[in-house]
Amino acid sequence: MSQAVAARPMRDLITWPQEGFTRVPLQVFADAEIYAWEQDLIFRGPTWSFLGLEVEIPEAGDYITTFVGDSPIIVVRTAEGGINALVNRCVHKGSIICYEPKGKRERAHNFVCPYHNWIYDFEGTLKTIAFEKGIQGKGGMPEDFDKSKHRLIRLRVETIRGLVFGTFSAATPPLRDYLGPVMVEHIERTLHGQPKILGRYSQFMHNNWKLYVENSRDNYHPSLLHAFFSTFKLNRLSAEGGTRQDDKSWHHITFTKRYTDAGDQAYDSGMIRAMKTDYGLKDPSLIDQWMEYDDQITNSIQSIFPGFVLQQILNSIGTRQIITRGIDKCELVWTLIGFGEDTEEQTRVRVKQSNLVGPAGLVSMEDGAIGNFVQQGIKGDLDNVAVIEMGGRGVGGMPTRATETSVRGFWKVYRELMGV
Ligand code: FES
Ligand SMILES: [Fe+2]
Known part of the structure:
Protein backbone atom coordinates (compact mmCIF):
# COMPACT_ATOMS: atom_id res chain seq x y z
CA MET A 1 0.00 0.00 0.00
CA SER A 2 1.24 3.50 -0.80
CA GLN A 3 2.29 5.76 2.05
CA ALA A 4 -0.36 8.28 1.04
CA VAL A 5 -3.00 5.66 1.61
CA ALA A 6 -1.43 4.15 4.69
CA ALA A 7 -1.24 7.57 6.33
CA ARG A 8 -5.02 7.77 6.39
CA PRO A 9 -6.87 4.96 8.16
CA MET A 10 -9.66 3.37 6.18
CA ARG A 11 -12.30 4.30 8.74
CA ASP A 12 -11.59 8.01 8.14
CA LEU A 13 -12.49 7.63 4.48
CA ILE A 14 -16.02 6.57 5.03
CA THR A 15 -18.84 6.92 7.51
CA TRP A 16 -21.04 3.88 7.39
CA PRO A 17 -24.73 4.78 7.76
CA GLN A 18 -26.19 3.98 11.16
CA GLU A 19 -28.75 1.62 9.57
CA GLY A 20 -25.89 -0.89 9.26
CA PHE A 21 -25.93 -3.71 6.69
CA THR A 22 -29.15 -2.42 5.11
CA ARG A 23 -27.35 0.60 3.68
CA VAL A 24 -24.25 0.68 1.50
CA PRO A 25 -22.50 3.97 0.77
CA LEU A 26 -22.17 4.18 -3.02
CA GLN A 27 -18.69 5.63 -2.54
CA VAL A 28 -17.33 2.11 -1.90
CA PHE A 29 -17.82 1.29 -5.59
CA ALA A 30 -15.91 4.28 -6.94
CA ASP A 31 -13.10 5.32 -4.60
CA ALA A 32 -9.42 4.65 -5.36
CA GLU A 33 -8.28 4.73 -1.73
CA ILE A 34 -10.96 2.30 -0.64
CA TYR A 35 -9.94 0.02 -3.51
CA ALA A 36 -6.30 0.11 -2.32
CA TRP A 37 -7.36 -0.74 1.24
CA GLU A 38 -9.42 -3.67 -0.05
CA GLN A 39 -6.30 -5.12 -1.65
CA ASP A 40 -4.52 -5.05 1.72
CA LEU A 41 -7.29 -5.86 4.16
CA ILE A 42 -9.31 -8.33 2.08
CA PHE A 43 -7.26 -9.93 -0.70
CA ARG A 44 -3.96 -9.95 1.18
CA GLY A 45 -5.82 -10.27 4.47
CA PRO A 46 -7.22 -13.27 6.39
CA THR A 47 -9.18 -14.77 3.47
CA TRP A 48 -8.79 -17.74 1.12
CA SER A 49 -8.89 -16.95 -2.61
CA PHE A 50 -9.60 -19.49 -5.33
CA LEU A 51 -6.55 -20.10 -7.55
CA GLY A 52 -7.65 -22.82 -9.96
CA LEU A 53 -8.25 -26.54 -10.21
CA GLU A 54 -5.79 -29.26 -9.32
CA VAL A 55 -6.58 -31.01 -12.59
CA GLU A 56 -5.09 -28.03 -14.48
CA ILE A 57 -1.61 -28.88 -13.17
CA PRO A 58 -1.48 -32.69 -13.02
CA GLU A 59 2.29 -33.18 -13.44
CA ALA A 60 5.43 -31.79 -11.86
CA GLY A 61 6.36 -28.50 -13.49
CA ASP A 62 2.85 -27.75 -14.76
CA TYR A 63 1.83 -24.23 -13.86
CA ILE A 64 -0.98 -21.73 -14.32
CA THR A 65 -0.97 -18.02 -13.69
CA THR A 66 -3.77 -16.18 -11.97
CA PHE A 67 -4.47 -13.32 -9.55
CA VAL A 68 -5.45 -12.77 -5.94
CA GLY A 69 -7.00 -9.32 -6.10
CA ASP A 70 -4.42 -7.34 -8.07
CA SER A 71 -1.50 -9.62 -7.11
CA PRO A 72 -0.25 -11.86 -9.94
CA ILE A 73 0.26 -15.48 -8.87
CA ILE A 74 1.99 -18.59 -10.27
CA VAL A 75 0.47 -21.91 -9.18
CA VAL A 76 2.86 -24.79 -9.82
CA ARG A 77 2.91 -28.55 -9.21
CA THR A 78 6.13 -29.50 -7.46
CA ALA A 79 8.32 -32.55 -8.06
CA GLU A 80 6.94 -34.04 -4.82
CA GLY A 81 3.35 -33.67 -6.04
CA GLY A 82 2.48 -30.66 -3.87
CA ILE A 83 1.16 -27.31 -5.06
CA ASN A 84 2.96 -24.02 -4.53
CA ALA A 85 1.52 -20.56 -5.08
CA LEU A 86 4.11 -17.83 -5.61
CA VAL A 87 3.69 -14.14 -6.24
CA ASN A 88 4.57 -13.72 -9.91
CA ARG A 89 6.82 -10.73 -9.36
CA CYS A 90 10.59 -10.75 -9.76
CA VAL A 91 12.49 -9.54 -6.69
CA HIS A 92 14.91 -7.58 -8.89
CA LYS A 93 12.73 -4.88 -10.47
CA GLY A 94 9.27 -6.34 -10.08
CA SER A 95 8.62 -7.72 -13.55
CA ILE A 96 6.06 -10.47 -14.09
CA ILE A 97 8.05 -13.70 -14.44
CA CYS A 98 5.50 -16.00 -16.12
CA TYR A 99 3.37 -14.17 -18.63
CA GLU A 100 1.44 -17.05 -20.17
CA PRO A 101 -1.83 -18.38 -18.71
CA LYS A 102 -0.34 -21.85 -18.35
CA GLY A 103 2.74 -23.84 -19.21
CA LYS A 104 5.23 -26.45 -18.14
CA ARG A 105 8.75 -26.10 -16.81
CA GLU A 106 10.88 -29.20 -17.15
CA ARG A 107 13.50 -28.42 -14.55
CA ALA A 108 13.16 -27.24 -10.98
CA HIS A 109 15.32 -24.12 -11.57
CA ASN A 110 13.32 -22.77 -14.35
CA PHE A 111 11.18 -19.76 -13.67
CA VAL A 112 13.29 -17.29 -15.61
CA CYS A 113 12.45 -13.60 -15.40
CA PRO A 114 12.42 -12.24 -18.96
CA TYR A 115 13.98 -8.89 -18.00
CA HIS A 116 17.48 -9.76 -16.65
CA ASN A 117 17.07 -13.53 -16.40
CA TRP A 118 17.10 -14.02 -12.65
CA ILE A 119 16.00 -17.62 -12.07
CA TYR A 120 13.76 -19.13 -9.38
CA ASP A 121 12.85 -22.68 -8.45
CA PHE A 122 9.35 -24.02 -7.75
CA GLU A 123 9.64 -23.00 -4.09
CA GLY A 124 10.29 -19.39 -5.12
CA THR A 125 13.96 -19.52 -4.10
CA LEU A 126 16.24 -17.23 -6.10
CA LYS A 127 18.76 -19.68 -7.57
CA THR A 128 20.75 -17.70 -10.12
CA ILE A 129 21.51 -14.10 -11.00
CA ALA A 130 22.76 -13.46 -14.53
CA PHE A 131 26.31 -12.03 -14.44
CA GLU A 132 26.38 -12.35 -10.66
CA LYS A 133 30.19 -12.40 -10.81
CA GLY A 134 30.38 -9.79 -13.59
CA ILE A 135 32.38 -10.17 -16.77
CA GLN A 136 36.07 -10.94 -16.62
CA GLY A 137 36.20 -9.90 -13.00
CA LYS A 138 34.45 -6.60 -13.55
CA GLY A 139 31.01 -5.60 -12.39
CA GLY A 140 28.59 -8.11 -10.96
CA MET A 141 26.77 -8.14 -7.67
CA PRO A 142 28.55 -7.12 -4.43
CA GLU A 143 30.41 -9.99 -2.72
CA ASP A 144 28.11 -9.90 0.27
CA PHE A 145 24.84 -9.98 -1.69
CA ASP A 146 22.87 -12.84 -0.18
CA LYS A 147 20.49 -14.47 -2.64
CA SER A 148 18.77 -16.38 0.15
CA LYS A 149 17.42 -13.08 1.51
CA HIS A 150 15.50 -12.45 -1.72
CA ARG A 151 12.75 -14.83 -2.74
CA LEU A 152 9.30 -14.88 -4.26
CA ILE A 153 6.49 -14.45 -1.74
CA ARG A 154 4.82 -17.79 -1.13
CA LEU A 155 1.16 -18.14 -0.22
CA ARG A 156 -0.30 -20.85 1.99
CA VAL A 157 -2.17 -23.35 -0.19
CA GLU A 158 -4.98 -25.80 0.62
CA THR A 159 -7.36 -27.78 -1.54
CA ILE A 160 -10.89 -29.12 -1.30
CA ARG A 161 -12.41 -31.51 -3.85
CA GLY A 162 -9.85 -30.46 -6.47
CA LEU A 163 -10.31 -26.70 -5.90
CA VAL A 164 -7.07 -24.90 -5.01
CA PHE A 165 -7.17 -21.94 -2.62
CA GLY A 166 -4.38 -19.66 -1.43
CA THR A 167 -3.96 -17.06 1.29
CA PHE A 168 -1.31 -14.44 2.01
CA SER A 169 -2.07 -14.32 5.72
CA ALA A 170 -0.76 -16.54 8.50
CA ALA A 171 -3.87 -15.54 10.47
CA THR A 172 -6.36 -17.18 8.07
CA PRO A 173 -7.85 -20.30 9.68
CA PRO A 174 -7.41 -23.65 7.87
CA LEU A 175 -9.54 -23.75 4.70
CA ARG A 176 -12.23 -26.10 6.04
CA ASP A 177 -12.62 -24.02 9.21
CA TYR A 178 -12.79 -20.86 7.11
CA LEU A 179 -15.56 -22.37 4.97
CA GLY A 180 -17.50 -23.98 7.81
CA PRO A 181 -19.38 -27.32 7.62
S1 FES B 1 13.25 -7.57 -13.25
FE1 FES B 1 13.48 -9.69 -13.14
S2 FES B 1 15.54 -10.00 -13.54
FE2 FES B 1 15.34 -7.87 -13.60
FE1 LIG C 1 -27.85 -12.89 -12.50
Whole structure:
Protein backbone atom coordinates (compact mmCIF):
# COMPACT_ATOMS: atom_id res chain seq x y z
CA MET A 1 0.00 0.00 0.00
CA SER A 2 1.24 3.50 -0.80
CA GLN A 3 2.29 5.76 2.05
CA ALA A 4 -0.36 8.28 1.04
CA VAL A 5 -3.00 5.66 1.61
CA ALA A 6 -1.43 4.15 4.69
CA ALA A 7 -1.24 7.57 6.33
CA ARG A 8 -5.02 7.77 6.39
CA PRO A 9 -6.87 4.96 8.16
CA MET A 10 -9.66 3.37 6.18
CA ARG A 11 -12.30 4.30 8.74
CA ASP A 12 -11.59 8.01 8.14
CA LEU A 13 -12.49 7.63 4.48
CA ILE A 14 -16.02 6.57 5.03
CA THR A 15 -18.84 6.92 7.51
CA TRP A 16 -21.04 3.88 7.39
CA PRO A 17 -24.73 4.78 7.76
CA GLN A 18 -26.19 3.98 11.16
CA GLU A 19 -28.75 1.62 9.57
CA GLY A 20 -25.89 -0.89 9.26
CA PHE A 21 -25.93 -3.71 6.69
CA THR A 22 -29.15 -2.42 5.11
CA ARG A 23 -27.35 0.60 3.68
CA VAL A 24 -24.25 0.68 1.50
CA PRO A 25 -22.50 3.97 0.77
CA LEU A 26 -22.17 4.18 -3.02
CA GLN A 27 -18.69 5.63 -2.54
CA VAL A 28 -17.33 2.11 -1.90
CA PHE A 29 -17.82 1.29 -5.59
CA ALA A 30 -15.91 4.28 -6.94
CA ASP A 31 -13.10 5.32 -4.60
CA ALA A 32 -9.42 4.65 -5.36
CA GLU A 33 -8.28 4.73 -1.73
CA ILE A 34 -10.96 2.30 -0.64
CA TYR A 35 -9.94 0.02 -3.51
CA ALA A 36 -6.30 0.11 -2.32
CA TRP A 37 -7.36 -0.74 1.24
CA GLU A 38 -9.42 -3.67 -0.05
CA GLN A 39 -6.30 -5.12 -1.65
CA ASP A 40 -4.52 -5.05 1.72
CA LEU A 41 -7.29 -5.86 4.16
CA ILE A 42 -9.31 -8.33 2.08
CA PHE A 43 -7.26 -9.93 -0.70
CA ARG A 44 -3.96 -9.95 1.18
CA GLY A 45 -5.82 -10.27 4.47
CA PRO A 46 -7.22 -13.27 6.39
CA THR A 47 -9.18 -14.77 3.47
CA TRP A 48 -8.79 -17.74 1.12
CA SER A 49 -8.89 -16.95 -2.61
CA PHE A 50 -9.60 -19.49 -5.33
CA LEU A 51 -6.55 -20.10 -7.55
CA GLY A 52 -7.65 -22.82 -9.96
CA LEU A 53 -8.25 -26.54 -10.21
CA GLU A 54 -5.79 -29.26 -9.32
CA VAL A 55 -6.58 -31.01 -12.59
CA GLU A 56 -5.09 -28.03 -14.48
CA ILE A 57 -1.61 -28.88 -13.17
CA PRO A 58 -1.48 -32.69 -13.02
CA GLU A 59 2.29 -33.18 -13.44
CA ALA A 60 5.43 -31.79 -11.86
CA GLY A 61 6.36 -28.50 -13.49
CA ASP A 62 2.85 -27.75 -14.76
CA TYR A 63 1.83 -24.23 -13.86
CA ILE A 64 -0.98 -21.73 -14.32
CA THR A 65 -0.97 -18.02 -13.69
CA THR A 66 -3.77 -16.18 -11.97
CA PHE A 67 -4.47 -13.32 -9.55
CA VAL A 68 -5.45 -12.77 -5.94
CA GLY A 69 -7.00 -9.32 -6.10
CA ASP A 70 -4.42 -7.34 -8.07
CA SER A 71 -1.50 -9.62 -7.11
CA PRO A 72 -0.25 -11.86 -9.94
CA ILE A 73 0.26 -15.48 -8.87
CA ILE A 74 1.99 -18.59 -10.27
CA VAL A 75 0.47 -21.91 -9.18
CA VAL A 76 2.86 -24.79 -9.82
CA ARG A 77 2.91 -28.55 -9.21
CA THR A 78 6.13 -29.50 -7.46
CA ALA A 79 8.32 -32.55 -8.06
CA GLU A 80 6.94 -34.04 -4.82
CA GLY A 81 3.35 -33.67 -6.04
CA GLY A 82 2.48 -30.66 -3.87
CA ILE A 83 1.16 -27.31 -5.06
CA ASN A 84 2.96 -24.02 -4.53
CA ALA A 85 1.52 -20.56 -5.08
CA LEU A 86 4.11 -17.83 -5.61
CA VAL A 87 3.69 -14.14 -6.24
CA ASN A 88 4.57 -13.72 -9.91
CA ARG A 89 6.82 -10.73 -9.36
CA CYS A 90 10.59 -10.75 -9.76
CA VAL A 91 12.49 -9.54 -6.69
CA HIS A 92 14.91 -7.58 -8.89
CA LYS A 93 12.73 -4.88 -10.47
CA GLY A 94 9.27 -6.34 -10.08
CA SER A 95 8.62 -7.72 -13.55
CA ILE A 96 6.06 -10.47 -14.09
CA ILE A 97 8.05 -13.70 -14.44
CA CYS A 98 5.50 -16.00 -16.12
CA TYR A 99 3.37 -14.17 -18.63
CA GLU A 100 1.44 -17.05 -20.17
CA PRO A 101 -1.83 -18.38 -18.71
CA LYS A 102 -0.34 -21.85 -18.35
CA GLY A 103 2.74 -23.84 -19.21
CA LYS A 104 5.23 -26.45 -18.14
CA ARG A 105 8.75 -26.10 -16.81
CA GLU A 106 10.88 -29.20 -17.15
CA ARG A 107 13.50 -28.42 -14.55
CA ALA A 108 13.16 -27.24 -10.98
CA HIS A 109 15.32 -24.12 -11.57
CA ASN A 110 13.32 -22.77 -14.35
CA PHE A 111 11.18 -19.76 -13.67
CA VAL A 112 13.29 -17.29 -15.61
CA CYS A 113 12.45 -13.60 -15.40
CA PRO A 114 12.42 -12.24 -18.96
CA TYR A 115 13.98 -8.89 -18.00
CA HIS A 116 17.48 -9.76 -16.65
CA ASN A 117 17.07 -13.53 -16.40
CA TRP A 118 17.10 -14.02 -12.65
CA ILE A 119 16.00 -17.62 -12.07
CA TYR A 120 13.76 -19.13 -9.38
CA ASP A 121 12.85 -22.68 -8.45
CA PHE A 122 9.35 -24.02 -7.75
CA GLU A 123 9.64 -23.00 -4.09
CA GLY A 124 10.29 -19.39 -5.12
CA THR A 125 13.96 -19.52 -4.10
CA LEU A 126 16.24 -17.23 -6.10
CA LYS A 127 18.76 -19.68 -7.57
CA THR A 128 20.75 -17.70 -10.12
CA ILE A 129 21.51 -14.10 -11.00
CA ALA A 130 22.76 -13.46 -14.53
CA PHE A 131 26.31 -12.03 -14.44
CA GLU A 132 26.38 -12.35 -10.66
CA LYS A 133 30.19 -12.40 -10.81
CA GLY A 134 30.38 -9.79 -13.59
CA ILE A 135 32.38 -10.17 -16.77
CA GLN A 136 36.07 -10.94 -16.62
CA GLY A 137 36.20 -9.90 -13.00
CA LYS A 138 34.45 -6.60 -13.55
CA GLY A 139 31.01 -5.60 -12.39
CA GLY A 140 28.59 -8.11 -10.96
CA MET A 141 26.77 -8.14 -7.67
CA PRO A 142 28.55 -7.12 -4.43
CA GLU A 143 30.41 -9.99 -2.72
CA ASP A 144 28.11 -9.90 0.27
CA PHE A 145 24.84 -9.98 -1.69
CA ASP A 146 22.87 -12.84 -0.18
CA LYS A 147 20.49 -14.47 -2.64
CA SER A 148 18.77 -16.38 0.15
CA LYS A 149 17.42 -13.08 1.51
CA HIS A 150 15.50 -12.45 -1.72
CA ARG A 151 12.75 -14.83 -2.74
CA LEU A 152 9.30 -14.88 -4.26
CA ILE A 153 6.49 -14.45 -1.74
CA ARG A 154 4.82 -17.79 -1.13
CA LEU A 155 1.16 -18.14 -0.22
CA ARG A 156 -0.30 -20.85 1.99
CA VAL A 157 -2.17 -23.35 -0.19
CA GLU A 158 -4.98 -25.80 0.62
CA THR A 159 -7.36 -27.78 -1.54
CA ILE A 160 -10.89 -29.12 -1.30
CA ARG A 161 -12.41 -31.51 -3.85
CA GLY A 162 -9.85 -30.46 -6.47
CA LEU A 163 -10.31 -26.70 -5.90
CA VAL A 164 -7.07 -24.90 -5.01
CA PHE A 165 -7.17 -21.94 -2.62
CA GLY A 166 -4.38 -19.66 -1.43
CA THR A 167 -3.96 -17.06 1.29
CA PHE A 168 -1.31 -14.44 2.01
CA SER A 169 -2.07 -14.32 5.72
CA ALA A 170 -0.76 -16.54 8.50
CA ALA A 171 -3.87 -15.54 10.47
CA THR A 172 -6.36 -17.18 8.07
CA PRO A 173 -7.85 -20.30 9.68
CA PRO A 174 -7.41 -23.65 7.87
CA LEU A 175 -9.54 -23.75 4.70
CA ARG A 176 -12.23 -26.10 6.04
CA ASP A 177 -12.62 -24.02 9.21
CA TYR A 178 -12.79 -20.86 7.11
CA LEU A 179 -15.56 -22.37 4.97
CA GLY A 180 -17.50 -23.98 7.81
CA PRO A 181 -19.38 -27.32 7.62
CA VAL A 182 -22.35 -26.07 5.57
CA MET A 183 -20.08 -24.77 2.78
CA VAL A 184 -17.79 -27.80 2.89
CA GLU A 185 -20.74 -30.16 2.56
CA HIS A 186 -22.14 -28.25 -0.41
CA ILE A 187 -18.80 -28.16 -2.25
CA GLU A 188 -18.40 -31.91 -1.70
CA ARG A 189 -21.97 -32.45 -2.88
CA THR A 190 -21.60 -30.36 -6.06
CA LEU A 191 -18.19 -31.74 -7.03
CA HIS A 192 -19.19 -35.35 -6.60
CA GLY A 193 -16.72 -36.93 -9.02
CA GLN A 194 -13.27 -36.55 -10.50
CA PRO A 195 -13.48 -33.13 -12.20
CA LYS A 196 -12.52 -32.67 -15.82
CA ILE A 197 -12.43 -29.32 -17.57
CA LEU A 198 -14.97 -28.85 -20.35
CA GLY A 199 -14.20 -25.27 -21.21
CA ARG A 200 -13.05 -21.90 -20.02
CA TYR A 201 -13.78 -18.30 -20.84
CA SER A 202 -13.46 -14.95 -19.18
CA GLN A 203 -15.91 -12.10 -19.04
CA PHE A 204 -14.65 -8.56 -18.67
CA MET A 205 -17.08 -6.49 -16.62
CA HIS A 206 -17.24 -2.73 -16.53
CA ASN A 207 -18.11 -2.48 -12.88
CA ASN A 208 -16.47 -2.60 -9.46
CA TRP A 209 -15.77 -6.17 -8.27
CA LYS A 210 -18.20 -5.84 -5.36
CA LEU A 211 -21.13 -5.19 -7.67
CA TYR A 212 -20.60 -8.64 -9.17
CA VAL A 213 -20.16 -10.21 -5.73
CA GLU A 214 -23.47 -8.67 -4.70
CA ASN A 215 -25.06 -9.92 -7.92
CA SER A 216 -23.94 -13.52 -7.35
CA ARG A 217 -25.45 -13.46 -3.84
CA ASP A 218 -28.61 -11.64 -4.88
CA ASN A 219 -31.29 -14.30 -5.27
CA TYR A 220 -33.93 -11.61 -5.63
CA HIS A 221 -32.91 -10.65 -9.18
CA PRO A 222 -32.57 -13.85 -11.30
CA SER A 223 -36.24 -14.42 -12.06
CA LEU A 224 -36.71 -10.69 -12.78
CA LEU A 225 -33.60 -9.57 -14.65
CA HIS A 226 -33.16 -12.91 -16.40
CA ALA A 227 -36.59 -13.13 -18.03
CA PHE A 228 -35.48 -16.37 -19.67
CA PHE A 229 -35.33 -18.08 -16.28
CA SER A 230 -38.89 -17.27 -15.31
CA THR A 231 -40.41 -17.56 -18.79
CA PHE A 232 -39.19 -21.14 -19.09
CA LYS A 233 -39.70 -21.86 -15.38
CA LEU A 234 -36.06 -22.57 -14.67
CA ASN A 235 -35.86 -20.32 -11.66
CA ARG A 236 -38.88 -18.62 -10.14
CA LEU A 237 -39.31 -17.44 -6.60
CA SER A 238 -42.47 -19.56 -6.48
CA ALA A 239 -40.36 -22.72 -6.65
CA GLU A 240 -39.00 -24.11 -3.41
CA GLY A 241 -35.65 -22.63 -2.54
CA GLY A 242 -33.79 -20.57 -0.03
CA THR A 243 -30.47 -19.38 1.23
CA ARG A 244 -27.91 -21.07 3.44
CA GLN A 245 -24.82 -19.68 5.00
CA ASP A 246 -21.98 -20.41 7.36
CA ASP A 247 -22.14 -19.43 11.04
CA LYS A 248 -20.42 -16.08 10.47
CA SER A 249 -22.46 -15.12 7.35
CA TRP A 250 -19.30 -14.83 5.25
CA HIS A 251 -20.29 -17.38 2.60
CA HIS A 252 -23.67 -18.06 1.04
CA ILE A 253 -25.64 -20.54 -1.03
CA THR A 254 -28.80 -19.65 -2.88
CA PHE A 255 -30.71 -22.61 -4.30
CA THR A 256 -33.87 -23.60 -6.20
CA LYS A 257 -35.79 -26.80 -6.75
CA ARG A 258 -37.18 -26.22 -10.23
CA TYR A 259 -39.77 -29.00 -10.25
CA THR A 260 -41.51 -27.71 -7.13
CA ASP A 261 -42.72 -24.56 -8.91
CA ALA A 262 -46.40 -24.31 -8.00
CA GLY A 263 -46.81 -21.17 -10.07
CA ASP A 264 -47.32 -17.69 -8.81
CA GLN A 265 -49.72 -15.10 -10.04
CA ALA A 266 -47.06 -12.43 -9.83
CA TYR A 267 -45.31 -13.88 -12.88
CA ASP A 268 -48.55 -13.93 -14.88
CA SER A 269 -49.86 -10.57 -13.73
CA GLY A 270 -47.94 -8.28 -16.03
CA MET A 271 -46.72 -6.38 -12.95
CA ILE A 272 -43.20 -7.66 -13.34
CA ARG A 273 -41.12 -7.66 -16.46
CA ALA A 274 -40.70 -11.42 -16.58
CA MET A 275 -44.35 -11.90 -17.42
CA LYS A 276 -46.23 -14.79 -18.93
CA THR A 277 -45.75 -14.99 -22.66
CA ASP A 278 -46.59 -17.33 -25.49
CA TYR A 279 -42.92 -17.86 -26.09
CA GLY A 280 -41.69 -21.40 -26.28
CA LEU A 281 -38.38 -22.95 -27.13
CA LYS A 282 -38.12 -24.44 -30.62
CA ASP A 283 -35.53 -26.77 -29.20
CA PRO A 284 -36.53 -27.58 -25.61
CA SER A 285 -33.50 -29.83 -25.26
CA LEU A 286 -31.67 -26.65 -24.29
CA ILE A 287 -33.20 -26.94 -20.84
CA ASP A 288 -33.39 -30.73 -20.55
CA GLN A 289 -31.68 -31.93 -17.47
CA TRP A 290 -31.17 -35.10 -15.51
CA MET A 291 -31.63 -35.02 -11.75
CA GLU A 292 -28.01 -35.10 -10.69
CA TYR A 293 -28.41 -34.61 -6.94
CA ASP A 294 -30.47 -36.46 -4.33
CA ASP A 295 -31.46 -33.15 -2.71
CA GLN A 296 -33.48 -32.27 -5.86
CA ILE A 297 -31.74 -28.90 -6.11
CA THR A 298 -31.63 -27.81 -9.75
CA ASN A 299 -29.94 -24.41 -9.37
CA SER A 300 -27.41 -23.45 -6.76
CA ILE A 301 -24.99 -20.59 -6.58
CA GLN A 302 -22.44 -20.86 -3.79
CA SER A 303 -20.42 -17.73 -2.99
CA ILE A 304 -17.22 -17.98 -0.95
CA PHE A 305 -15.84 -14.70 0.33
CA PRO A 306 -14.23 -12.77 -1.22
CA GLY A 307 -14.44 -13.71 -4.90
CA PHE A 308 -15.28 -17.34 -5.64
CA VAL A 309 -18.52 -18.81 -6.96
CA LEU A 310 -19.38 -22.48 -7.47
CA GLN A 311 -22.31 -22.80 -9.85
CA GLN A 312 -24.83 -25.50 -10.61
CA ILE A 313 -27.41 -24.33 -13.13
CA LEU A 314 -29.32 -27.42 -14.25
CA ASN A 315 -26.36 -29.69 -15.12
CA SER A 316 -23.95 -26.89 -15.90
CA ILE A 317 -21.28 -27.07 -13.20
CA GLY A 318 -18.57 -24.47 -13.06
CA THR A 319 -16.30 -22.22 -11.08
CA ARG A 320 -16.27 -18.46 -11.37
CA GLN A 321 -13.33 -16.44 -10.11
CA ILE A 322 -13.64 -12.69 -9.69
CA ILE A 323 -10.44 -10.78 -10.43
CA THR A 324 -10.20 -7.10 -9.54
CA ARG A 325 -9.15 -4.91 -12.48
CA GLY A 326 -9.29 -1.42 -11.01
CA ILE A 327 -12.00 0.63 -9.36
CA ASP A 328 -14.65 0.23 -12.05
CA LYS A 329 -13.65 -3.01 -13.79
CA CYS A 330 -13.35 -6.66 -12.96
CA GLU A 331 -12.91 -9.94 -14.76
CA LEU A 332 -14.91 -13.08 -14.24
CA VAL A 333 -13.05 -16.26 -15.17
CA TRP A 334 -15.32 -19.24 -15.79
CA THR A 335 -14.19 -22.85 -15.80
CA LEU A 336 -16.80 -25.41 -16.83
CA ILE A 337 -16.56 -28.79 -15.21
CA GLY A 338 -17.73 -32.30 -15.94
CA PHE A 339 -16.77 -35.51 -14.21
CA GLY A 340 -14.68 -38.46 -15.34
CA GLU A 341 -17.63 -40.83 -15.07
CA ASP A 342 -19.98 -38.69 -17.24
CA THR A 343 -21.37 -40.33 -20.38
CA GLU A 344 -20.83 -38.61 -23.72
CA GLU A 345 -24.46 -37.54 -23.69
CA GLN A 346 -24.10 -36.00 -20.22
CA THR A 347 -21.03 -34.08 -21.34
CA ARG A 348 -22.96 -32.78 -24.34
CA VAL A 349 -25.83 -31.61 -22.10
CA ARG A 350 -23.45 -29.84 -19.72
CA VAL A 351 -21.74 -27.98 -22.57
CA LYS A 352 -25.03 -27.01 -24.17
CA GLN A 353 -26.47 -25.66 -20.93
CA SER A 354 -23.25 -23.78 -20.23
CA ASN A 355 -23.72 -21.88 -23.47
CA LEU A 356 -27.11 -20.81 -22.17
CA VAL A 357 -25.61 -19.42 -18.97
CA GLY A 358 -22.22 -18.03 -20.08
CA PRO A 359 -21.47 -14.49 -21.22
CA ALA A 360 -22.59 -15.20 -24.79
CA GLY A 361 -25.84 -16.69 -23.49
CA LEU A 362 -28.81 -15.17 -21.78
CA VAL A 363 -27.82 -14.99 -18.14
CA SER A 364 -24.33 -13.66 -17.64
CA MET A 365 -24.59 -11.19 -20.45
CA GLU A 366 -27.38 -9.58 -18.43
CA ASP A 367 -25.40 -9.70 -15.18
CA GLY A 368 -22.50 -8.01 -16.98
CA ALA A 369 -24.75 -5.31 -18.39
CA ILE A 370 -26.55 -4.64 -15.11
CA GLY A 371 -23.29 -4.18 -13.18
CA ASN A 372 -22.36 -1.47 -15.64
CA PHE A 373 -25.84 0.08 -15.39
CA VAL A 374 -25.26 0.44 -11.64
CA GLN A 375 -21.72 1.77 -12.11
CA GLN A 376 -23.09 4.39 -14.51
CA GLY A 377 -26.09 5.17 -12.35
CA ILE A 378 -24.19 5.94 -9.16
CA LYS A 379 -21.55 8.15 -10.80
CA GLY A 380 -23.00 11.54 -9.99
CA ASP A 381 -24.29 10.68 -6.56
CA LEU A 382 -21.59 9.08 -4.45
CA ASP A 383 -22.93 10.58 -1.22
CA ASN A 384 -26.03 8.45 -1.59
CA VAL A 385 -26.63 4.89 -0.38
CA ALA A 386 -28.05 1.59 -1.64
CA VAL A 387 -31.09 0.26 0.27
CA ILE A 388 -31.02 -3.47 1.05
CA GLU A 389 -34.08 -4.43 3.07
CA MET A 390 -35.76 -7.20 1.08
CA GLY A 391 -36.44 -10.05 3.51
CA GLY A 392 -35.81 -7.92 6.59
CA ARG A 393 -32.68 -6.43 8.07
CA GLY A 394 -30.81 -9.47 9.32
CA VAL A 395 -28.14 -11.70 7.80
CA GLY A 396 -29.40 -15.20 8.70
CA GLY A 397 -30.29 -18.02 6.27
CA MET A 398 -33.92 -18.01 5.08
CA PRO A 399 -36.31 -20.57 3.56
CA THR A 400 -37.16 -18.16 0.74
CA ARG A 401 -35.37 -16.31 -1.99
CA ALA A 402 -37.47 -13.16 -1.67
CA THR A 403 -34.68 -11.79 0.45
CA GLU A 404 -31.38 -9.95 0.23
CA THR A 405 -30.02 -11.59 3.35
CA SER A 406 -26.92 -12.90 1.55
CA VAL A 407 -26.10 -9.44 0.19
CA ARG A 408 -26.32 -8.05 3.73
CA GLY A 409 -24.05 -10.91 4.81
CA PHE A 410 -21.43 -9.76 2.31
CA TRP A 411 -21.48 -6.24 3.75
CA LYS A 412 -21.21 -7.66 7.26
CA VAL A 413 -17.91 -9.40 6.51
CA TYR A 414 -16.72 -6.48 4.38
CA ARG A 415 -17.18 -4.11 7.31
CA GLU A 416 -15.49 -6.53 9.71
CA LEU A 417 -12.37 -6.81 7.57
CA MET A 418 -12.22 -3.18 6.47
CA GLY A 419 -12.85 -1.84 9.97
CA VAL A 420 -15.69 0.46 8.93
S1 FES B 1 13.25 -7.57 -13.25
FE1 FES B 1 13.48 -9.69 -13.14
S2 FES B 1 15.54 -10.00 -13.54
FE2 FES B 1 15.34 -7.87 -13.60
FE1 LIG C 1 -27.85 -12.89 -12.50
